[in-house]
Amino acid sequence: MVNAILVRDNADVALGDFFENCHNQTKAIVESVGDVSVDEMESTHIDTDIVINMKINSLHPYPFLFISYTHGNETALLKDGRMPFIAVGQNHQLLKNACVYCYACKAGKELGRAIIHAGGKCFVGYNDSVEVHLRQPEIFAECATHFIRSFSANNNVIQSAQEMKAKYTEHIDNIYKTNALSAASLVKNRDAIVIHGDNGLSLNDFRTTPNSF
Protein backbone atom coordinates (compact mmCIF):
# COMPACT_ATOMS: atom_id res chain seq x y z
CA MET A 1 0.00 0.00 0.00
CA VAL A 2 1.19 3.51 -0.87
CA ASN A 3 -0.21 6.46 1.04
CA ALA A 4 -0.67 9.69 -0.86
CA ILE A 5 -1.81 13.15 0.16
CA LEU A 6 -3.10 15.19 -2.77
CA VAL A 7 -3.50 18.92 -2.21
CA ARG A 8 -4.96 21.53 -4.52
CA ASP A 9 -6.15 25.10 -4.11
CA ASN A 10 -9.28 24.61 -6.17
CA ALA A 11 -10.92 27.80 -4.87
CA ASP A 12 -8.12 30.04 -6.10
CA VAL A 13 -9.75 32.79 -8.16
CA ALA A 14 -7.25 32.71 -10.98
CA LEU A 15 -5.94 29.17 -11.09
CA GLY A 16 -8.50 27.13 -9.15
CA ASP A 17 -9.85 25.36 -12.24
CA PHE A 18 -6.36 24.57 -13.45
CA PHE A 19 -5.31 23.18 -10.05
CA GLU A 20 -8.51 21.11 -9.92
CA ASN A 21 -7.85 19.71 -13.39
CA CYS A 22 -4.30 18.75 -12.41
CA HIS A 23 -5.61 17.18 -9.22
CA ASN A 24 -8.25 15.12 -11.04
CA GLN A 25 -5.67 13.85 -13.52
CA THR A 26 -3.26 13.04 -10.69
CA LYS A 27 -5.92 11.23 -8.69
CA ALA A 28 -6.89 9.12 -11.70
CA ILE A 29 -3.23 8.29 -12.35
CA VAL A 30 -2.35 7.22 -8.82
CA GLU A 31 -5.61 5.31 -8.29
CA SER A 32 -4.93 3.35 -11.47
CA VAL A 33 -1.86 1.91 -9.75
CA GLY A 34 -4.20 -0.16 -7.61
CA ASP A 35 -2.72 0.00 -4.14
CA VAL A 36 -2.54 3.75 -3.55
CA SER A 37 -4.62 5.17 -0.73
CA VAL A 38 -5.48 8.77 -1.54
CA ASP A 39 -6.21 11.55 0.95
CA GLU A 40 -7.57 14.57 -0.88
CA MET A 41 -7.24 18.07 0.48
CA GLU A 42 -8.87 21.09 -1.11
CA SER A 43 -8.85 24.81 -0.42
CA THR A 44 -11.00 24.61 2.71
CA HIS A 45 -8.49 22.18 4.25
CA ILE A 46 -5.55 24.52 3.79
CA ASP A 47 -7.03 27.74 5.19
CA THR A 48 -4.62 27.16 8.04
CA ASP A 49 -2.01 24.47 8.57
CA ILE A 50 -4.09 22.73 11.27
CA VAL A 51 -5.82 20.13 9.11
CA ILE A 52 -2.81 19.39 6.98
CA ASN A 53 -0.62 19.02 10.08
CA MET A 54 -3.08 16.48 11.50
CA LYS A 55 -3.27 14.63 8.21
CA ILE A 56 0.48 14.37 7.80
CA ASN A 57 0.96 13.50 11.45
CA SER A 58 -1.40 10.55 10.98
CA LEU A 59 1.05 9.12 8.43
CA HIS A 60 4.16 9.88 10.39
CA PRO A 61 6.66 8.18 10.33
CA TYR A 62 5.79 6.07 7.30
CA PRO A 63 6.87 6.94 3.76
CA PHE A 64 4.17 8.69 1.73
CA LEU A 65 3.61 10.77 -1.38
CA PHE A 66 2.78 14.46 -1.06
CA ILE A 67 1.53 16.00 -4.30
CA SER A 68 0.44 19.62 -4.40
CA TYR A 69 -1.01 22.03 -6.98
CA THR A 70 -1.08 25.49 -5.40
CA HIS A 71 0.68 28.82 -5.47
CA GLY A 72 4.04 29.01 -3.78
CA ASN A 73 7.08 31.05 -3.06
CA GLU A 74 10.68 30.29 -2.18
CA THR A 75 9.90 29.15 1.35
CA ALA A 76 6.28 28.04 1.35
CA LEU A 77 3.27 26.52 -0.35
CA LEU A 78 0.46 29.06 -0.33
CA LYS A 79 -3.29 29.13 -0.31
CA ASP A 80 -4.76 32.04 -2.32
CA GLY A 81 -1.22 32.97 -3.21
CA ARG A 82 -0.59 34.44 0.24
CA MET A 83 -1.38 32.11 3.16
CA PRO A 84 1.35 29.54 3.91
CA PHE A 85 0.15 26.06 4.76
CA ILE A 86 3.55 24.34 4.43
CA ALA A 87 6.43 26.64 5.25
CA VAL A 88 10.08 26.59 6.22
CA GLY A 89 10.36 27.00 9.97
CA GLN A 90 6.65 26.39 10.45
CA ASN A 91 5.84 22.79 9.56
CA HIS A 92 8.12 21.76 6.68
CA GLN A 93 9.64 19.01 8.84
CA LEU A 94 6.30 17.17 8.71
CA LEU A 95 7.25 16.12 5.19
CA LYS A 96 10.00 13.96 6.63
CA ASN A 97 9.62 10.58 4.92
CA ALA A 98 7.71 12.04 1.98
CA CYS A 99 8.28 12.03 -1.74
CA VAL A 100 7.13 15.56 -2.56
CA TYR A 101 6.01 16.88 -5.94
CA CYS A 102 4.84 20.51 -5.99
CA TYR A 103 3.59 22.42 -8.99
CA ALA A 104 4.10 25.79 -7.34
CA CYS A 105 6.20 28.85 -8.05
CA LYS A 106 9.74 28.82 -6.66
CA ALA A 107 9.12 26.22 -3.91
CA GLY A 108 12.04 24.22 -5.30
CA LYS A 109 14.41 26.82 -3.96
CA GLU A 110 14.43 26.94 -0.16
CA LEU A 111 11.39 24.85 0.77
CA GLY A 112 12.56 21.84 -1.23
CA ARG A 113 16.04 21.96 0.31
CA ALA A 114 14.64 22.43 3.81
CA ILE A 115 12.33 19.42 3.48
CA ILE A 116 15.24 17.21 2.43
CA HIS A 117 17.39 18.64 5.21
CA ALA A 118 14.63 17.66 7.66
CA GLY A 119 14.63 14.07 6.40
CA GLY A 120 12.38 14.22 3.35
CA LYS A 121 13.04 11.43 0.87
CA CYS A 122 12.92 13.45 -2.34
CA PHE A 123 11.51 16.70 -3.64
CA VAL A 124 10.61 17.60 -7.22
CA GLY A 125 9.44 21.13 -7.91
CA TYR A 126 10.28 24.39 -9.65
CA ASN A 127 12.93 26.89 -8.65
CA ASP A 128 11.37 29.76 -10.60
CA SER A 129 7.91 31.06 -11.36
CA VAL A 130 5.71 28.64 -13.25
CA GLU A 131 3.15 29.91 -15.71
CA VAL A 132 -0.16 28.77 -17.14
CA HIS A 133 -1.57 29.94 -20.47
CA LEU A 134 -5.32 29.96 -20.77
CA ARG A 135 -5.51 29.33 -24.49
CA GLN A 136 -4.15 25.81 -24.07
CA PRO A 137 -4.37 24.99 -20.33
CA GLU A 138 -4.67 21.26 -21.04
CA ILE A 139 -1.09 21.26 -22.36
CA PHE A 140 0.19 22.91 -19.18
CA ALA A 141 -1.81 20.44 -17.06
CA GLU A 142 -0.51 17.45 -19.00
CA CYS A 143 3.06 18.62 -18.46
CA ALA A 144 2.44 19.46 -14.79
CA THR A 145 1.08 15.99 -14.03
CA HIS A 146 3.57 14.02 -16.10
CA PHE A 147 6.03 13.50 -13.25
CA ILE A 148 3.33 11.61 -11.34
CA ARG A 149 2.30 9.68 -14.46
CA SER A 150 5.85 8.46 -14.93
CA PHE A 151 6.54 7.88 -11.24
CA SER A 152 3.33 5.84 -10.97
CA ALA A 153 4.67 3.61 -13.76
CA ASN A 154 7.46 2.79 -11.27
CA ASN A 155 10.15 4.88 -12.91
CA ASN A 156 12.47 6.39 -10.35
CA VAL A 157 12.56 10.09 -9.50
CA ILE A 158 15.25 11.09 -11.97
CA GLN A 159 13.69 9.09 -14.79
CA SER A 160 10.28 10.57 -14.02
CA ALA A 161 11.66 14.12 -13.95
CA GLN A 162 13.40 13.48 -17.26
CA GLU A 163 10.18 12.13 -18.75
CA MET A 164 8.35 15.21 -17.53
CA LYS A 165 10.97 17.41 -19.18
CA ALA A 166 10.59 15.38 -22.37
CA LYS A 167 6.81 15.93 -22.25
CA TYR A 168 7.39 19.67 -21.97
CA THR A 169 9.78 19.53 -24.93
CA GLU A 170 7.30 17.49 -26.97
CA HIS A 171 4.63 20.17 -26.50
CA ILE A 172 7.10 23.00 -27.08
CA ASP A 173 7.93 21.47 -30.46
CA ASN A 174 4.25 20.97 -31.26
CA ILE A 175 3.14 24.54 -30.61
CA TYR A 176 6.05 26.93 -31.06
CA LYS A 177 5.16 27.78 -34.66
CA THR A 178 1.57 28.66 -33.83
CA ASN A 179 1.86 29.88 -30.26
CA ALA A 180 5.35 31.09 -29.53
CA LEU A 181 4.46 32.74 -26.22
CA SER A 182 2.99 29.56 -24.75
CA ALA A 183 5.96 27.58 -26.02
CA ALA A 184 8.26 30.12 -24.36
CA SER A 185 6.45 29.66 -21.06
CA LEU A 186 6.72 25.88 -21.38
CA VAL A 187 10.48 26.30 -21.85
CA LYS A 188 10.55 28.46 -18.72
CA ASN A 189 8.58 25.90 -16.71
CA ARG A 190 10.65 22.99 -18.01
CA ASP A 191 13.95 24.67 -17.23
CA ALA A 192 12.81 25.51 -13.70
CA ILE A 193 12.32 21.86 -12.71
CA VAL A 194 14.55 20.91 -9.81
CA ILE A 195 15.16 17.72 -7.82
CA HIS A 196 16.37 17.51 -4.24
CA GLY A 197 17.11 14.38 -2.21
CA ASP A 198 17.38 10.78 -3.37
CA ASN A 199 16.60 10.74 -7.07
CA GLY A 200 16.89 6.96 -7.31
CA LEU A 201 13.70 6.25 -5.36
CA SER A 202 10.68 4.75 -7.05
CA LEU A 203 7.08 4.06 -6.04
CA ASN A 204 8.09 0.70 -4.56
CA ASP A 205 10.16 2.52 -1.97
CA PHE A 206 6.98 4.10 -0.62
CA ARG A 207 5.03 0.85 -0.23
CA THR A 208 4.19 -0.07 3.32
CA THR A 209 2.83 -3.40 4.46
CA PRO A 210 -0.99 -3.58 4.59
CA ASN A 211 -0.86 -3.77 8.38
CA SER A 212 1.37 -0.77 8.86
CA PHE A 213 -1.58 1.45 9.71
Place this chain on the structure above:
Amino acid sequence: MKKLDTTIVVIDDDINFKRDPFIVEAREFFKDVRFFDIPQDAIKYISENLEKRLIVILDLLFPSNEPTGNEILKTIRESTFLIPVIIWSGVDEAKWSFPDLINNNAFAYLKKGASSAEIIAKLFEANTSINNDISSALESWIEANSEKDREAPYMLTVDGRTLSLNDILNEVRMQTPEGIEFSKKLTTLTIDLLARNKESLNG
Protein backbone atom coordinates in the same frame (compact mmCIF):
# COMPACT_ATOMS: atom_id res chain seq x y z
CA MET B 1 14.88 47.06 -56.01
CA LYS B 2 12.17 45.97 -53.62
CA LYS B 3 11.37 48.72 -51.13
CA LEU B 4 11.52 48.01 -47.41
CA ASP B 5 8.16 47.68 -45.68
CA THR B 6 8.97 50.37 -43.13
CA THR B 7 7.33 53.78 -42.83
CA ILE B 8 9.57 56.77 -42.21
CA VAL B 9 7.88 59.56 -40.24
CA VAL B 10 9.67 62.91 -40.46
CA ILE B 11 8.55 65.54 -37.94
CA ASP B 12 9.84 69.03 -38.66
CA ASP B 13 8.11 72.39 -38.65
CA ASP B 14 10.20 73.68 -41.59
CA ILE B 15 8.25 72.53 -44.64
CA ASN B 16 11.24 73.27 -46.86
CA PHE B 17 12.67 69.97 -45.62
CA LYS B 18 9.73 68.20 -47.25
CA ARG B 19 11.76 68.33 -50.47
CA ASP B 20 15.10 67.64 -48.82
CA PRO B 21 17.28 65.31 -50.92
CA PHE B 22 17.35 62.73 -48.13
CA ILE B 23 13.55 62.44 -48.25
CA VAL B 24 13.64 61.93 -52.01
CA GLU B 25 16.34 59.33 -51.58
CA ALA B 26 14.56 57.61 -48.68
CA ARG B 27 11.52 57.08 -50.92
CA GLU B 28 13.74 54.93 -53.17
CA PHE B 29 14.40 52.52 -50.30
CA PHE B 30 11.32 52.70 -48.07
CA LYS B 31 7.70 52.11 -49.09
CA ASP B 32 6.28 55.08 -47.27
CA VAL B 33 7.94 58.34 -46.22
CA ARG B 34 5.65 60.84 -44.50
CA PHE B 35 6.41 64.43 -43.58
CA PHE B 36 4.57 66.16 -40.73
CA ASP B 37 5.12 69.84 -39.97
CA ILE B 38 2.52 69.76 -37.16
CA PRO B 39 3.70 67.55 -34.27
CA GLN B 40 0.19 66.67 -33.07
CA ASP B 41 -0.65 65.23 -36.50
CA ALA B 42 2.48 63.09 -36.36
CA ILE B 43 1.73 61.86 -32.84
CA LYS B 44 -1.82 60.98 -33.92
CA TYR B 45 -0.52 59.10 -36.97
CA ILE B 46 2.01 57.17 -34.88
CA SER B 47 -0.51 56.23 -32.18
CA GLU B 48 -2.94 54.97 -34.82
CA ASN B 49 -0.28 52.95 -36.63
CA LEU B 50 1.66 51.26 -33.86
CA GLU B 51 1.24 47.92 -35.61
CA LYS B 52 3.33 49.21 -38.57
CA ARG B 53 7.09 49.19 -38.75
CA LEU B 54 7.87 52.84 -38.09
CA ILE B 55 11.05 54.90 -37.84
CA VAL B 56 10.77 58.52 -36.73
CA ILE B 57 13.08 61.38 -37.66
CA LEU B 58 12.44 64.15 -35.19
CA ASP B 59 13.47 67.80 -35.06
CA LEU B 60 13.88 69.30 -31.59
CA LEU B 61 13.02 72.96 -31.99
CA PHE B 62 9.43 73.90 -32.81
CA PRO B 63 7.47 77.17 -32.54
CA SER B 64 6.65 78.15 -28.96
CA ASN B 65 3.01 77.07 -29.31
CA GLU B 66 4.10 73.53 -30.24
CA PRO B 67 5.76 70.85 -28.07
CA THR B 68 9.52 70.51 -28.27
CA GLY B 69 11.15 67.42 -29.78
CA ASN B 70 11.89 66.24 -26.25
CA GLU B 71 8.19 66.42 -25.40
CA ILE B 72 7.19 64.72 -28.64
CA LEU B 73 9.61 61.86 -27.92
CA LYS B 74 8.22 61.57 -24.40
CA THR B 75 4.68 61.35 -25.82
CA ILE B 76 5.73 58.63 -28.28
CA ARG B 77 7.34 56.72 -25.42
CA GLU B 78 4.07 56.81 -23.51
CA SER B 79 2.80 54.44 -26.21
CA THR B 80 5.84 52.43 -27.19
CA PHE B 81 9.56 52.04 -26.79
CA LEU B 82 9.87 49.88 -29.89
CA ILE B 83 9.93 52.66 -32.53
CA PRO B 84 13.45 53.93 -33.29
CA VAL B 85 13.47 57.74 -33.07
CA ILE B 86 16.36 59.54 -34.76
CA ILE B 87 16.88 63.08 -33.51
CA TRP B 88 17.67 65.41 -36.40
CA SER B 89 18.32 68.91 -35.25
CA GLY B 90 20.33 72.07 -35.55
CA VAL B 91 19.88 73.21 -31.96
CA ASP B 92 22.75 74.64 -29.99
CA GLU B 93 23.90 71.51 -28.20
CA ALA B 94 25.35 73.49 -25.32
CA LYS B 95 21.95 74.99 -24.54
CA TRP B 96 19.69 71.97 -25.06
CA SER B 97 18.64 69.25 -22.64
CA PHE B 98 19.78 65.85 -23.83
CA PRO B 99 19.49 63.55 -20.80
CA ASP B 100 15.76 62.99 -21.25
CA LEU B 101 16.35 62.15 -24.91
CA ILE B 102 18.69 59.41 -23.75
CA ASN B 103 16.29 58.30 -21.03
CA ASN B 104 13.52 58.09 -23.60
CA ASN B 105 15.71 55.89 -25.74
CA ALA B 106 16.44 58.11 -28.74
CA PHE B 107 18.02 55.85 -31.34
CA ALA B 108 20.58 58.36 -32.68
CA TYR B 109 21.39 62.02 -32.97
CA LEU B 110 22.12 63.65 -36.32
CA LYS B 111 22.91 67.27 -36.96
CA LYS B 112 20.79 69.13 -39.49
CA GLY B 113 23.90 69.41 -41.62
CA ALA B 114 24.20 65.63 -41.98
CA SER B 115 24.39 64.43 -45.57
CA SER B 116 21.67 62.36 -47.22
CA ALA B 117 24.01 59.37 -47.18
CA GLU B 118 24.51 59.71 -43.43
CA ILE B 119 20.78 59.96 -42.77
CA ILE B 120 19.95 57.04 -45.07
CA ALA B 121 22.67 54.94 -43.40
CA LYS B 122 21.16 55.72 -40.01
CA LEU B 123 17.69 54.76 -41.30
CA PHE B 124 19.04 51.40 -42.46
CA GLU B 125 20.68 50.93 -39.07
CA ALA B 126 17.36 51.63 -37.36
CA ASN B 127 15.59 49.27 -39.74
CA THR B 128 18.08 46.51 -38.89
CA SER B 129 17.52 47.13 -35.18
CA ILE B 130 13.79 46.53 -35.71
CA ASN B 131 14.58 43.29 -37.56
CA ASN B 132 16.88 42.09 -34.81
CA ASP B 133 14.74 43.18 -31.90
CA ILE B 134 12.97 40.18 -30.37
CA SER B 135 10.44 42.56 -28.80
CA SER B 136 9.45 43.78 -32.25
CA ALA B 137 9.08 40.18 -33.39
CA LEU B 138 6.87 39.48 -30.40
CA GLU B 139 4.83 42.61 -31.18
CA SER B 140 4.35 41.40 -34.76
CA TRP B 141 3.28 37.95 -33.59
CA ILE B 142 0.69 39.38 -31.21
CA GLU B 143 -0.56 41.80 -33.88
CA ALA B 144 -1.13 38.84 -36.20
CA ASN B 145 -3.81 37.46 -33.86
CA SER B 146 -7.42 38.51 -34.42
CA GLU B 147 -8.73 41.36 -32.27
CA LYS B 148 -11.08 38.89 -30.55
CA ASP B 149 -8.19 36.59 -29.66
CA ARG B 150 -6.10 39.54 -28.52
CA GLU B 151 -8.81 40.64 -26.08
CA ALA B 152 -9.43 37.17 -24.63
CA PRO B 153 -7.70 36.12 -21.38
CA TYR B 154 -4.43 34.57 -22.45
CA MET B 155 -2.31 33.81 -19.42
CA LEU B 156 -2.13 34.07 -15.68
CA THR B 157 0.74 35.70 -13.93
CA VAL B 158 2.22 34.41 -10.71
CA ASP B 159 0.53 37.18 -8.76
CA GLY B 160 -2.87 36.16 -10.06
CA ARG B 161 -3.30 38.77 -12.82
CA THR B 162 -5.01 37.67 -16.01
CA LEU B 163 -3.37 39.08 -19.12
CA SER B 164 -4.78 39.26 -22.64
CA LEU B 165 -2.48 39.43 -25.63
CA ASN B 166 -3.26 43.15 -25.83
CA ASP B 167 -2.09 43.52 -22.22
CA ILE B 168 1.09 41.67 -23.11
CA LEU B 169 1.50 43.85 -26.21
CA ASN B 170 1.30 46.93 -24.03
CA GLU B 171 3.87 45.51 -21.59
CA VAL B 172 6.19 44.75 -24.50
CA ARG B 173 5.76 48.15 -26.15
CA MET B 174 6.36 49.94 -22.87
CA GLN B 175 9.31 47.65 -22.13
CA THR B 176 8.12 47.16 -18.56
CA PRO B 177 9.97 44.52 -16.52
CA GLU B 178 7.20 42.08 -17.46
CA GLY B 179 7.42 43.07 -21.14
CA ILE B 180 11.19 42.60 -21.10
CA GLU B 181 10.65 39.20 -19.43
CA PHE B 182 8.34 38.14 -22.28
CA SER B 183 11.03 39.06 -24.80
CA LYS B 184 13.66 37.26 -22.74
CA LYS B 185 11.54 34.10 -22.66
CA LEU B 186 11.14 34.26 -26.43
CA THR B 187 14.91 34.53 -26.78
CA THR B 188 15.32 31.48 -24.54
CA LEU B 189 12.82 29.58 -26.69
CA THR B 190 14.75 30.54 -29.82
CA ILE B 191 18.05 29.39 -28.32
CA ASP B 192 16.41 26.13 -27.19
CA LEU B 193 15.09 25.44 -30.69
CA LEU B 194 18.44 26.28 -32.28
CA ALA B 195 20.35 24.14 -29.79
CA ARG B 196 18.14 21.16 -30.52
CA ASN B 197 18.33 21.75 -34.29
CA LYS B 198 14.59 22.30 -34.52
CA GLU B 199 15.30 25.57 -36.29
CA SER B 200 18.31 27.08 -37.99
CA LEU B 201 19.48 30.65 -38.39
CA ASN B 202 19.02 30.28 -42.15
CA GLY B 203 15.34 29.55 -41.62
